Every structure is written in structure tokens, then in C-alpha cells.
Amino acid sequence: MSLIRSSLLVGFGSVASRVLGFVRDVLFAQALGAGPVADAFLAAFRLPNLVRRVVGEGGLNPALVPALSRLEPDEAAATAGDVLGxxxxxxxxxxxLVEIGAGLIAFLLAPGLRDDGTLALVALYTRLSFPIVLCVTLASIGAALLNMRGRFGATALAPLAVNGGLILTLVAIETGFSLPLVQKASWLAAASSLAGLIQLVIVAAALLQDGPSLVRFRWPRWSPLMKSFLLAGFPVLAASGAVQIFFLAATQIASFWPSGIAWLYYAERVMQLPLGLMAALGSSLLLPELARRYRAGEMQAIAAAQNRALEAALLLSLPAAAALVILARPMSAVLFERGAFESSDAEGTALVLAALSLGLPFATVAKVLSQSLFACGSLRAALMAAIAGLVLTVAGALALAWPLGPTGIALGVSIGCLGHAGAVVVGLHRFGLWQPDRALTVRLMRIAAAVLVMGLGLVAAVRLIPQDGALSLAALCLGGLALYALGAFATGAVSRDDWASLTKNA
Known part of the structure; x- marks a missing residue:
């Protein structure tokens, strides 16, 4: 399969999942608003959603793909069955354990929610939603096995089941029933676990098509490879899901502010659209390529591929960050301000979104560059970079939260993303893999110029176009995209050769 076809398929699945997730969150805001029940539900949803996002974006791939790719087909199939078992x-x-200790977990997730039984609601929603973790983790391992065989169809489409199922549940609740907020959230928590089961069934059906050639089930056997994989699993998940862990820490701090959890959640969901796309492309396409280069000893090729991937990531994330900062207020109002979600909630979400968007380029850089560390087996460096980012997130959020509230917490997350990216660069430099070339520098300067053109145009358009509805926001977004495209081609940030290179076979 050509690189363009693989990228489009993975990209389509990722974008479709993000779009459905976006629709889901718009309906969340409409149904639950941003009050105590919403804070309780979103706090409980944070943990399973963190696992779903990390493993769904290939969080286990850095440990699984290089290990299985070194084995003979029969041994790889048996080991894959052992891993799943x-x-x-x-x-x-x-x-x-979670079902039994949900009360303690609820306190750890949101220590600021202690009044009016809100913490008890967090425990209830945690019990109902946590089974999704079992389903999506096994589905993610199965997806990694399929990706190794060039089977991207089921892995790209299966994650749509979760968001699709929640959307159907929300529509049914809002149109067919008149339920209190507490019961609405209960049904949504239970529906998430059922949707995760459907995702697992889809991936399992695709695995069974290949039979024992891809995975062979037996009672799990302990082996040195299995031991190394399990020992690597935790640091890989922590490093792959660094940004998600930053948000988990930020949620704990935000729980001490009314509606802080909800504002942070809805703003994060907007910011995660471009970041999630790059994460999915990096784990599914870039990581296997880098792993092959590393096994062949082609260190210069790894650096070159890393630089080109970094160009592509910043080509998307820099304009996205600028647009989100400029359009944060109209975007929050149009997307979320309806039903139980009030104008004051839209204003608070907009401020948080603008603060988070400052860290988007750094989060994207860290996502891309971490793939090189994973491909080379440098898990310790990747984990230490994630820890450094987490420490900076907590320190920044605590320092800025009291003067700025949830907006300061969001700025702390952006500071953590900056620190994470810097620590990853330091790790690559130690292994001799940080080799930015002249082409990367020139491309970044051209991208920055194109972003400046778009940003100036958007600032002027915001003052001229009334910001009172979806049509105005659509005009601003499309106009900004057109300006950026023109600027990118005019400055040479994108050229005809770039399109031609995408059609080359992987």
C-alpha cells in the first residue's frame, strides 16, 4: 500500500473519530452543562478516556511493534497470543479492584469535589465507565498486530464505535426521555463501556480473518520477551500518554474551582483535534518505519525521516494553535453554548482554550520526536521526558491557578508541554539522533511566515465579521484556512514536490 493511501486511511479514521468525539462533547455540554453533575461525570470519564486515548493512539505500539518484528512469524503469532492473554x-x-475501590479513586481523581454528594457521583460513574479500559486496551493490541501486516481498515474504523455509541445514547436520552442530570450521566457512563465492547468485537473479527498466522491463542507462557514487554509496558504508556497525564493532573487541581473540570475538559477536546491526528499517524506509520531503519543501522535515515515528520507536524499544528487562540471565544460559544451550558461557561472555556493552544505546537513536537526514542528502544529517556513535563505542569498550574483560576491551570499544561518537548530533544541529542538540517530550518521559517499571514487576516476578520453564529465561525475558519494555504504556497512552506513525495510507495 502506498504511503499516501496508508496515511489517508489512518488519517480518515483518526479525523472521523475526532469529529465524532467533538460531536459527542457538544452533546455532553448540551445535556449536562458545566455544573456539579458535569464535573462529576467528566472527572470519572477522565480516567477511562485517558486510557482509551493513549492506547487508541498506539500507546502500546512502541513496546509491541519492535519486539514482535524481530521474531519469526510463528513465534510472533504465539507471543501475540500470550500478550493478549x-x-x-x-x-x-x-x-x-476499581469496582471495589471506586470511592478512593474518585477522591484521587477530583479531590476538590466534596460537597453535595458530588464525590459519590464520581465513584458511581467510575464504576459504570471503567470496563471500557479492558475492551479498548485489548482492541489496541489487536490493532497493532493488524498494522504490522498492513491491515489498517479495521484499526482505523473500530474506534468510531465508542464515540458513535455515545452519540446515539445522547440523542436517545435528549429526544426520547426526560431524565434528571444524574441519571443522564449514569446512562452515558454505562453506554461507554458497552461501546468499548463493540470496538473490541470489530478488531477481534479482523484478527480472526488471518487465523493463527497473525495470533495464536494458548495459555500464556512466561518468556524473556514477555517479561521485557511487560516491564516496558508501563514506561511506554506513560511516555506515549504524557499529555493525557498532564491533563489528569490538571483536572485534579481544577476540581477546586466551580466548573473548572468541565471548562478544562471541553477546551482540551478542541485542542486535541490536531494533536490526536499527529499521534495516530506517528504511532501507526512513522514508528514502524523508524523501527525498520534502526534495525538496519540507518541512523542518518532516522534523523532525516524525523526531520520530515517534524515539518509535517508543525505544518498542521502551528496554524491550528494560532487559529484556536484567535477564535477561542466564538468557537466556544458556537460549539457549546446551548442547553445547560451557559454564556459564562463559554467565556471560561474560551480562556482555557486559548491558554491550552499555546502548548499545542510543543505537544505535537514531543509526539513526533518521541517516536524516534521508541524505535531505538530508549524508553528510559522517553519516560524521563514525560516526568519532566508532568513536574512542570503541576508546578506551573499550582503557581498560576490562584491568580488566574482554570486559565492558569491551562497555562501550566502548556508549560508542561514545552518542558516535555525540550526534554525529548535532550534525550535525542544524547543518542545522536537530534540532527536538524537546513531544510528543516528553512521550512519552519516559511511555515511561520504563512501562519503570520493567516493570523493577521483572522484578527482583521474577527473585527469585521459578526460573531453570532455557526455561519460566521465557518466563514472565519474557511477564510483562515484559505489564507494559510495561499501563504504556505507563496512562501514555499508547501510545494508540488511535497505532494509528489507522498505518492511514493512506503
């Missing part, structure tokens, strides 16, 4: 047993036990 071990994770299945471990996750069943973990789910049981």
Missing part, C-alpha cells in the same frame, strides 16, 4: 487477565483483575 496476559493483558486480558491483568485487566480483568484491575477492573475488579
Amino acid at each position: 496476559v493483558f486480558g487477565i491483568a485487566l480483568l483483575a484491575l477492573t475488579g
Whole structure:
């Protein structure tokens, strides 16, 4: 399959999942608003959603793909079955522990929610929604096995089941029933677990089509490879999901502010659209390519591929960040201000979104560059970079939260993303893999010029176009996209050779 076809398929699945997730969150805001029940539900939803986002974006791939790619086909199939069996047993036990200790977990997730039984609601929603973790983690492992065989169809489309199922549940609740907010949230939490089961069934059906050539089930056997994979699993997940962990820490701090959890959640969902796309492309396409280059000893090729991937990531994330900062207020109002979500909530969400968007380019850089560390097996460096980002996130959020509230917490997340990216660069430099070339520098200067053109145009357009509806926002977004495209071609940030290179076979 050509690179363009693989990229388009993975990209389509990722974009479709993000769009459905966006629709889901718009309906969340309409149904639940940004009050205590919304804070309780979104706090409980944060943990399973964190796992779903990390493993769904290929969080286990850095540990699984390089290990299995070094084995003979028969041994790889048997080891793949062992991995699925071990994770299945471990996750069943973990789910049981969560169901028993949901009260303690609720306190850890949102220590600021202590009044009016809100913390008890967090525990209830955690119990109902956590089983999705079992399903999506096993589905993610199965998706990694399919990607190794060039099977991207089921892995790209299966994640749509979760958001699609929640959207159907929301529509049914809003149109067919008149329920209190507490019961609405309960149904949504339970529906998320059911939708995760559907995702697992889709991936399992695709795996069974290849039969024992891809995965062979047996009672799990302990082996040095299995031990190394399990030992690598935690640091890989922590490093792959660094930004999600930053948001988890930020949510704990935001729980001390009324509606702080909800504002942070809705703003994050907007910011995550471009970031999630780059994460999916990096884990599904870039990581396997870098792993092959590393096994062949082609270190210069790794650096070159890394630089080109960095160009592509910033080509998307820099204009996205600028547009989100400029359009934060109209975007929050148009997307979320309806039903139980009030104008004051839209204003608070807009400020948080603008602060988060400052960290988007750095989060994207870290996502792309971490793939090189994963491909080379440098898990310790990737984990230490994630820890550095987490420390800066907590320190920045605590320092800025009291003078600025949830907006300061969001700025703390952006500071953490900056620190994370810087720490990843330091790790690459230690391994001799940070080799930015002249082409990268020139491309970044051209991208910056194109973003400046778009930004100036958007600032002027915001003052001229009334910001009172979806049509105005659509005009601003499309106009900004057109300006950026013209600027990118005029400055040479995008050229005809770039399109031609995409059609080359992988």
C-alpha cells in the first residue's frame, strides 16, 4: 500500500473519530452543562478516556511493534497470543479492584469535589465507565498486530464505535426521555463501556480473518520477551500518554474551582483535534518505519525521516494553535453554548482554550520526536521526558491557578508541554539522533511566515465579521484556512514536490 493511501486511511479514521468525539462533547455540554453533575461525570470519564486515548493512539505500539518484528512469524503469532492473554487477565483483575475501590479513586481523581454528594457521583460513574479500559486496551493490541501486516481498515474504523455509541445514547436520552442530570450521566457512563465492547468485537473479527498466522491463542507462557514487554509496558504508556497525564493532573487541581473540570475538559477536546491526528499517524506509520531503519543501522535515515515528520507536524499544528487562540471565544460559544451550558461557561472555556493552544505546537513536537526514542528502544529517556513535563505542569498550574483560576491551570499544561518537548530533544541529542538540517530550518521559517499571514487576516476578520453564529465561525475558519494555504504556497512552506513525495510507495 502506498504511503499516501496508508496515511489517508489512518488519517480518515483518526479525523472521523475526532469529529465524532467533538460531536459527542457538544452533546455532553448540551445535556449536562458545566455544573456539579458535569464535573462529576467528566472527572470519572477522565480516567477511562485517558486510557482509551493513549492506547487508541498506539500507546502500546512502541513496546509491541519492535519486539514482535524481530521474531519469526510463528513465534510472533504465539507471543501475540500470550500478550493478549496476559493483558486480558491483568485487566480483568484491575477492573475488579476499581469496582471495589471506586470511592478512593474518585477522591484521587477530583479531590476538590466534596460537597453535595458530588464525590459519590464520581465513584458511581467510575464504576459504570471503567470496563471500557479492558475492551479498548485489548482492541489496541489487536490493532497493532493488524498494522504490522498492513491491515489498517479495521484499526482505523473500530474506534468510531465508542464515540458513535455515545452519540446515539445522547440523542436517545435528549429526544426520547426526560431524565434528571444524574441519571443522564449514569446512562452515558454505562453506554461507554458497552461501546468499548463493540470496538473490541470489530478488531477481534479482523484478527480472526488471518487465523493463527497473525495470533495464536494458548495459555500464556512466561518468556524473556514477555517479561521485557511487560516491564516496558508501563514506561511506554506513560511516555506515549504524557499529555493525557498532564491533563489528569490538571483536572485534579481544577476540581477546586466551580466548573473548572468541565471548562478544562471541553477546551482540551478542541485542542486535541490536531494533536490526536499527529499521534495516530506517528504511532501507526512513522514508528514502524523508524523501527525498520534502526534495525538496519540507518541512523542518518532516522534523523532525516524525523526531520520530515517534524515539518509535517508543525505544518498542521502551528496554524491550528494560532487559529484556536484567535477564535477561542466564538468557537466556544458556537460549539457549546446551548442547553445547560451557559454564556459564562463559554467565556471560561474560551480562556482555557486559548491558554491550552499555546502548548499545542510543543505537544505535537514531543509526539513526533518521541517516536524516534521508541524505535531505538530508549524508553528510559522517553519516560524521563514525560516526568519532566508532568513536574512542570503541576508546578506551573499550582503557581498560576490562584491568580488566574482554570486559565492558569491551562497555562501550566502548556508549560508542561514545552518542558516535555525540550526534554525529548535532550534525550535525542544524547543518542545522536537530534540532527536538524537546513531544510528543516528553512521550512519552519516559511511555515511561520504563512501562519503570520493567516493570523493577521483572522484578527482583521474577527473585527469585521459578526460573531453570532455557526455561519460566521465557518466563514472565519474557511477564510483562515484559505489564507494559510495561499501563504504556505507563496512562501514555499508547501510545494508540488511535497505532494509528489507522498505518492511514493512506503
